[in-house]
Structures are given as C-alpha cells and as structure tokens.
Amino acid sequence: MSEYTKPLPKPTATSRxxxxxxxxxxxxxxxxxGCQAFIYYPRDRCPHCLSDELQWKPVSGxxxxxxxxxxxxxxxxSFADKPYVLAIVELEEGPRMTTNIEAPPEMVKVGxxxxxxxxxxxxxxxxxxxxxx
Ligand SMILES: [Zn+2]
Numbered sequence: 001m002s003e004y005t006k007p008l009p010k011p012t013a014t015s016r017x018x019x020x021x022x023x024x025x026x027x028x029x030x031x032x033x034g035c036q037a038f039i040y041y042p043r044d045r046c047p048h049c050l051s052d053e054l055q056w057k058p059v060s061g062x063x064x065x066x067x068x069x070x071x072x073x074x075x076x077x078s079f080a081d082k083p084y085v086l087a088i089v090e091l092e093e094g095p096r097m098t099t100n101i102e103a104p105p106e107m108v109k110v111g112x113x114x115x116x117x118x119x120x121x122x123x124x125x126x127x128x129x130x131x132x133x
Contacts, residue, residue, distance in 0.1 A: 061116030
C-alpha cells in the first residue's frame with residue numbers, strides 16, 4: 001500500500017468535532033442557537049447573526065452540486081494520479097461545502113443530487129466527499 005502524499009486536514013479546537021465525526025463516518029455541522037442557521041466551515045460565531053451559541057448537530061448528508069470543475073492538470077505531483085472533480089455542494093440544510101465528487105468527471109452536472117461519503121485516507125484522517133445520490 002502506497003503512502004498518502006496529499007495534504008491532510010489539521011483540526012483546530014473549533015473544527016475538531018467536524019473531523020472526529022467524519023472519522024466515525026458521520027457528517028455534523030454547527031447550528032446557531034440564535035437564528036437556527038447551519039453553518040460551514042466551523043467557526044466561533046454565526047456569520048449570520050454573530051451569536052456564539054453554536055452546537056454540533058448531525059445533518060442529512062444530502063445536497064446538490066452547486067458548481068464544479070474537473071482538474072486534469074494538477075498543481076502538484078501528489079494530485080497528478082488522475083483527473084478529479086473539485087466541487088461546491090449545497091447541502092439540504094443550506095451551507096455550501098468545497099469538496100470532491102467521487103464519480104467519473106463526465107457524469108457530474110450542476111444541480112445533480114449527491115450524498116456524502118467518507119474517504120479514510122490514513123488511519124487518522126477521513127475526508128468528507130460526495131457521490132451521486
Ligand atoms: Zn445565527
């Protein structure tokens with residue numbers, strides 16, 4: 001088995017619950033107690049109402065492709081193994097996540113329904129990706 005050479009997440013005190021849930025193959029986001037909005041990426045205050053009453057809640061893992069591109073010419077050697085889909089997925093709960101779509105690039109379309117999947121890239125690191133629903 002070859003060594004994983006792509007960049008890995010470095011959880012902070014704020015983002016650690018997101019990554020720990022991902023490792024358990026669960027998607028959870030912060031929800032604001034002030035305005036009820038779900039937010040992503042993890043932060044200390046709600047970007048909508050500035051409340052700091054944020055709680056981690058499980059979410060559906062369902063969404064749609066908001067936008068995407070196919071990366072065929074990688075910026076670094078570690079990404080040069082094959083073309084990949086870099087996408088923004090709009091979750092049912094509202095937030096948009098930058099992620100990868102695990103599907104042949106020619107299959108991906110804007111508006112396509114997708115569902116979360118988890119890629120255990122190392123024993124300690126799991127990445128959150130999406131696949132066609
Ligand atoms: Zn809020």
